[in-house]
Amino acid sequence: MKKYLVCSLLMIFNICFGAIASAQSIDEQLLNKKQQSIIMISAFTAQGDLENLKVALNKGLDSGLTINQIKEVLVQMYAYAGFPRSLNGLNTFMEVLQERKEQGIKDVEGAQASPVNPDRDRLAIGTSNQTQLVGSKVTGKVYEFAPIIDTFLKEHLFGDIFERDILTYQERELATVAALAGIGNVNNQLKSHMKVSMNNEVTAKQLQALVDILHDNVGTKIGENAQMVLNQVLAK
CATH class of the missing domain: 1.20.1290.10 (AhpD-like)
Structure with missing residues (x-):
C-alpha cells in the first residue's frame, strides 16, 4: 500500500513538474x-x-x-x-x-544609438515613423484642437525617440x-x-x-x- 502511494505521488509530482516546465518553455517561446x-x-x-x-x-x-x-x-x-x-x-x-x-x-x-543629422526634418521623420508603426496616417479631433501636441508627438516621440536604433x-x-x-x-x-x-x-x-x-x-x-x-x- 505504501509503495503504491509513493508511486502515485511520484507520478503526480512528475506530471505537475512536467506541466510547469512545459508552461515555462511556452512562455519563453512567446516572450x-x-x-x-x-x-x-x-x-x-x-x-x-x-x-x-x-x-x-x-x-x-x-x-x-x-x-x-x-x-x-x-x-x-x-x-x-x-x-x-x-x-x-x-x-x-x-x-x-x-x-x-x-x-x-x-x-x-x-552599442550606442547611431548618430543622426541635427539638421534633419524631424517632423517628416516622426510622421513617417508614426505612420509605419500605426499602419496608417494618424488624425483626430484632439490634434485639431491642440495642433502643437501633434507636432510634439511626431517630432519628439516618434521622431527623436523612436528614431533611435538601440x-x-x-x-x-x-x-x-x-x-x-x-x-x-x-x-x-x-x-x-x-x-x-x-x-x-x-x-x-x-x-x-x-x-x-x-x-x-x-x-x-x-x-x-x-x-x-x-x-x-x-x-x-
Whole structure:
C-alpha cells in the first residue's frame, strides 16, 4: 500500500513538474527573457515601484540586456509616465550598477544609438515613423484642437525617440504597453498601443503572455484591466 502511494505521488509530482516546465518553455517561446525583463522594467518604472524595479533591473541585466538597452527603456518611459518616474528609474539603475560592480559583476555596456543629422526634418521623420508603426496616417479631433501636441508627438516621440536604433519597434511597443497598463486609467491609449504592437510583429499570444506577466508580477487589478482591454482588441 505504501509503495503504491509513493508511486502515485511520484507520478503526480512528475506530471505537475512536467506541466510547469512545459508552461515555462511556452512562455519563453512567446516572450524571451529579455522581452519579459523589458515588460517588468517598464511597468515598475511607470508605477514608481522602485523596490520591485531594482529586482527587475537585476534580472534584465542577467537576461542579457545591455546597460544601454535598459537606459533606453527608462528614457522612453518619460514620454508615457513623465520625467519624475523616468529619472527615478535611471537613479535606481545607477544604484543597481554600482552594487553589481562592487560584487565583481561586469555588465555589458552595449552599442550606442547611431548618430543622426541635427539638421534633419524631424517632423517628416516622426510622421513617417508614426505612420509605419500605426499602419496608417494618424488624425483626430484632439490634434485639431491642440495642433502643437501633434507636432510634439511626431517630432519628439516618434521622431527623436523612436528614431533611435538601440531598441526595435517591437521592443519599444512591449515597453509602452507595459507602462500604460502599469499607469492605469489610460485604457484608450493602452488599446491603441496593443493594436500598434500587433502591427509590429507582436502576436496576440505574446500580448496575452505580457498580460499574464503583469497579472502575476505587477498586480492583479493591473492584469485584470489589461486582460479586459486585450479582449476588446482581439474581439475586433
